[in-house]
Amino acid sequence: MSTLSSPRTPRSLPLLLGESPAILSLRREIEAAARTDAKVLVLGETGSGKEVVARLIHEYSSRASRAFVAVNCSGIPETLLESELFGHTRGSFTGAYRDKPGLVRQADRGTLFLDELGEMSLRMQAVLLRFAETGEIQTIGVDGVTGRSDVRLITATNRNLRERIDAGVFREDLYFRLNIIQIHVPALRERAEDVMLLLRHYLHKASETHRLHCPELTSDAEQVLVAYAWPGNVRELKNLAERLVVREWDRPISSNDLPTEIRGSRETVSSTPSSNVVFTQESVPTARRLERGSGAADRLWDRLIAGENFWTVVHQPFKAHELTRDDLAALIHRGLEHTRGSYRALLGVFGLPPTDYKRFHAFLYQQNCNLPVGPYRTARATVRRQDRPASAYPPAC
Secondary structure (H helix, E strand, C coil), X not given: CCHHHCCCCCCCCCCCCCCCHHHHHHHHHHXXXXXXXXXXXXXXXXXXXHHHHHHHHHHCCCCCCCCEEEEECCCCCHHHHHHHHHCECCCCCCXXXXXXXXXXXXXXXXXXXXXXXHHCCHHHHHHHHHHHHHCEECCECCCCCCEECCCEEEEEECCCHHHXXXXXXXXXXXXXXXXXXXXXXXXXXXXXXXHHHHHHHHHHHHHHHHCCCCXXXXXXXXXXXXXXXXXXXXXXXXXXXXXXXXCCCCCCECHHHCCHHHXXXXXXXXXXXXXXXXXXXXXXXXXXXXXCCCHHHHHXXXXXXXXXXXXXXXXXXXXXXXXXXXXXXXXXXXXXHHXXXXXXXXXXXXXXXXXXXXXXXXXXXXXXXXXXXXXXXXXXXXXXXXXXCHHHCXXXX
């Protein structure tokens, strides 16, 4: 049995729940990383559980009896981050009313977890690089080295650091220094088979916390939840569980009871003579009916198919208010018809590299144009059959 799923896992730690192949592989990577003191770089989307991974590496390492210190680099102003990490002396800057040892000293012989590493300024990256190479502490307000700290560095980011290196906003030498062991945390949509296991766990936890009944779900609600893309990952799922519990249901929760952005994944396919997939007002995030044939969407589609880039052809005119959300939604609708509901395949159609997936999906989500993929996947057989010429069908027996 994997130690990460065994009963000895401390209750104070978040659990790495799931039985999907992606999670089983992740557990093996965590166990391998825990056997060494090498630096670890954890990659994954916001809300996917990067800190859970870092804590489990620490817990199953030889440093488990020492401190685990977590720092969100984006949550501390750049001017204060160095002081938080390495400390300062009284009077070294305005507001420094007393000596402060710093979190690096607190983590001595333990683990220092730096989250949101990709948001760190170039100056702080240089400071961190020096510490990562030497272990030396340079306290603000003191000339020279004031001590050393033996910490294991685990860093995490939702950014593509290679892209940031190319853009000149992240140091390549720091990347190589920290990227000894690299662990990727899968997004929730990449392990849909774990959705209901996770949801039931968090429903139970929320019902215990609020001392309320743990609700049940109908099968159609479960199908919608599994089909949903979960842009906020496990954090979004946990939030949903609490929202459902506090409403105190006196019956099983159906798909109609789910939040609008989630029940939008329910299939409501039109059987019109055209091959269009049409959503009802209720099921579409944009709260509008989508039909192919938008003049602007047709023109954009033709340019994208010809090889032009989405950011140039669509994003820039949209930001300049030359395109409407209806135009954008109609274009995405046509694209998902073409790719049979695959956003990743849509990147290629729109001239984007796979590394742009997160940025692309975030833009659509922000504009409420992240159309649910369920209808396109369900309708693909019908759409393909309607699109084929009559001569393509075999003669009836």
